[in-house]
Amino acid sequence: MFVLRLVLKNALRHKLRTSLTILGIGIAVMSFGFIRTIVTAWSAGVEASAATRMITRHAVSFIFPLPLAYRDKIARIPGVDQVSYANWFGGNYKDPNDWKNFFPRLAVDDETYFDLYPEFLLSTEDVEAFKKERNACIIGAKLAREHGLKRGDLIPIDGDIYPGEWEFVVRGVYRGKDATVDETQMFFHWQYLDERVGQTQPMRVGNVGWYILNVKNPDEMARVAQEVDAFFLNSRAATKTETEKEFQQSFVSQSSAIISSLEIISIIIVGIILLVLANTIVMAARERTREHAVLKTLGFRPFHVIGLIGGESMLIAIVGGALGLALTFPVVGGFAESFPTFFPVVELQIMTILLAVAVAVFAGVAAALFPTIRTLRSRIADGLRAVA
Amino acid sequence: MMIEVENVSKAYHRDSIEIPVLNNISISVPEGEFLALMGPSGSGKTTLLNLIAGIDRPDNGSIVINGTDISRLNESQMARWRADNVGFVFQFYNLLPVLTAFENVELPLLLTRLSKKERRHHVESALDLVGLGDRMGHTPKQLSGGQEQRVAIARAIVTDPTVIVADEPTGDLDKVSAEEIMTLLERLNTEYRKTIVMVTHDPRAAEKAHKFMHLDKGELS
Numbered sequence: 001m002f003v004l005r006l007v008l009k010n011a012l013r014h015k016l017r018t019s020l021t022i023l024g025i026g027i028a029v030m031s032f033g034f035i036r037t038i039v040t041a042w043s044a045g046v047e048a049s050a051a052t053r054m055i056t057r058h059a060v061s062f063i064f065p066l067p068l069a070y071r072d073k074i075a076r077i078p079g080v081d082q083v084s085y086a087n088w089f090g091g092n093y094k095d096p097n098d099w100k101n102f103f104p105r106l107a108v109d110d111e112t113y114f115d116l117y118p119e120f121l122l123s124t125e126d127v128e129a130f131k132k133e134r135n136a137c138i139i140g141a142k143l144a145r146e147h148g149l150k151r152g153d154l155i156p157i158d159g160d161i162y163p164g165e166w167e168f169v170v171r172g173v174y175r176g177k178d179a180t181v182d183e184t185q186m187f188f189h190w191q192y193l194d195e196r197v198g199q200t201q202p203m204r205v206g207n208v209g210w211y212i213l214n215v216k217n218p219d220e221m222a223r224v225a226q227e228v229d230a231f232f233l234n235s236r237a238a239t240k241t242e243t244e245k246e247f248q249q250s251f252v253s254q255s256s257a258i259i260s261s262l263e264i265i266s267i268i269i270v271g272i273i274l275l276v277l278a279n280t281i282v283m284a285a286r287e288r289t290r291e292h293a294v295l296k297t298l299g300f301r302p303f304h305v306i307g308l309i310g311g312e313s314m315l316i317a318i319v320g321g322a323l324g325l326a327l328t329f330p331v332v333g334g335f336a337e338s339f340p341t342f343f344p345v346v347e348l349q350i351m352t353i354l355l356a357v358a359v360a361v362f363a364g365v366a367a368a369l370f371p372t373i374r375t376l377r378s379r380i381a382d383g384l385r386a387v388a
Numbered sequence: 389m390m391i392e393v394e395n396v397s398k399a400y401h402r403d404s405i406e407i408p409v410l411n412n413i414s415i416s417v418p419e420g421e422f423l424a425l426m427g428p429s430g431s432g433k434t435t436l437l438n439l440i441a442g443i444d445r446p447d448n449g450s451i452v453i454n455g456t457d458i459s460r461l462n463e464s465q466m467a468r469w470r471a472d473n474v475g476f477v478f479q480f481y482n483l484l485p486v487l488t489a490f491e492n493v494e495l496p497l498l499l500t501r502l503s504k505k506e507r508r509h510h511v512e513s514a515l516d517l518v519g520l521g522d523r524m525g526h527t528p529k530q531l532s533g534g535q536e537q538r539v540a541i542a543r544a545i546v547t548d549p550t551v552i553v554a555d556e557p558t559g560d561l562d563k564v565s566a567e568e569i570m571t572l573l574e575r576l577n578t579e580y581r582k583t584i585v586m587v588t589h590d591p592r593a594a595e596k597a598h599k600f601m602h603l604d605k606g607e608l609s
Contacts, residue, residue: 299471
């Protein structure tokens with residue numbers, strides 16, 4: 001009890017120094033939590049991948065199309081339960097320089113696509129309305145919120161991969177089954193895309209971007225992938241089949257340099273927290289050399305000294321960490337609002353919070369280590385002679 | 389004998405240089421004695437005091453205090469022995485600045501099994517004895533040098549120690565305050581029969597002692 005009381009009084013002895021240290025730790029912990037959240041958001045698609053879904057794409061690159069004729073052949077491979085397909089559409093919505101206007105636009109098979117993605121929650125009425133209209137589209141709830149879109153509204157798109165003026169009517173709004181589902185996408189009929197392309201670029205007709213396979217048993221994924229790719233090995237478009245997670249991971253790995261940089265920065269931040277706190281604790285312990293010597297003279301034991309120095313370090317680290325975490329929530333929230341569609345799933349995860357707490361506790365312990373050892377090793381007689 | 393120092397030597401090491409401080413010192417101090425150790429700076433007075441108080445160890449020889457050979461105690465035993473047997477008065481008072489006079493005096497009692505109520509009683513008695521019963525809630529900053537030293541003396545006597553060691557107790561005080569402190573120490577010796585070993589440069593302070601010892605270059609003269 002005495003040690004706790006003295007820890008508190010010591011921490012408040014230099015109020016400005018303690019406040020600045022707490023603020024420094026708070027900002028560093030907030031930055032750490034924020035960067036970890038971005039790294040997590042970057043790989044949100046990987047985390048949200050289904051265990052039974054696979055993707056078949058062109059063996060050379062994702063940007064080369066595959067013939068629609070592959071669908072039935074893939075469906076006949078043993079172990080494949082369902083097959084659907086999709087196409088990246090691209091295009092520009094309003095001002096292309098505004099991040100808010102970027103969102104994924106996909107042409108999908110209206111009959112099968114949503115069966116393979118049960119995480120997109122849609123009402124029967126929306127699905128029926130979507131199927132009935134040639135240029136209908138379904139959009140995510142977050143996208144609808146961000147742009148104030150509702151059923152019946154028109155979405156004009158200026159085509160780039162598929163040139164021309166496109167106009168889609170919102171006929172459905174899906175919600176994600178949980179927070180990890182991207183609610184910023186737009187889906188429309190692949191048939192509509194194929195028909196329009198056929199009018200101007202007949203050579204591009206009958207192509208899809210990739211196939212989505214649902215397998216009955218996840219244990220068979222390796223065999224299914226091997227059989228699909230072997231089947232098309234000598235075709236005009238060889239394929240590469242992989243799990244949805246691997247497919248998503250390949251996109252994330254394109255940004256691996258950025259992600260690695262962010263991870264390195266987060267480690268540097270841990271170092272900064274440690275240095276800021278260690279500086280304060282080393283100074284405090286040095287200033288109190290004589291006081292610690294007096295306490296040892298009076299019969300106080302090493303664990304009292306450990307409690308005094310370590311306790312002050314932990315107190316500052318924990319208060320700074322708590323401040324940092326409290327700041328992280330609004331900062332992450334503000335970031336999510338600024339880039340709603342570029343980072344569709346921005347969530348401060350429990351693991352990030354636990355990591356931030358662990359970083360603060362680690363800094364508290366590590367910063368106290370050196371001054372505590374030095375104080376314990378110093379002779380009482382030397383300590384009594386020390387000048388603060 | 390309350391204090392028996394036999395053939396004690398002590399040297400300090402600075403880098404590779406050995407600096408002898410005490411050379412084969414032997415002294416005996418009976419119970420209730422008030423001993424003043426005098427001598428020029430660097431003569432080894434404070435080192436001898438530290439050895440008697442158990443906050444340093446001799447290189448050779450033995451120190452027996454009230455029947456306990458403290459040179460044989462380990463760090464943990466020594467800390468407990470100091471808490472039970474020695475009261476310390478320092479030149480610069482060495483009070484903890486964030487604690488009140490009451491809390492500073494209470495410090496040594498926190499290591500005992502006394503209840504809060506008993507501790508309060510002891511602290512109040514000690515502060516009353518040094519004439520600061522009305523300053524219990526004051527922090528060192530709110531006290532004069534003489535008052536701070538009186539709080540330090542209250543802290544030294546609150547556990548009713550066998551021996552009080554005082555290192556230049558008047559060294560940082562004006563003449564009047566120094567006189568008050570010496571009168572207080574003399575009273576502790578005569579009325580409460582405390583054995584006191586005091587290091588001082590001040591001849592007026594030394595006059596209050598019953599016995600003088602003069603150290604020069606680590607030897608008694």
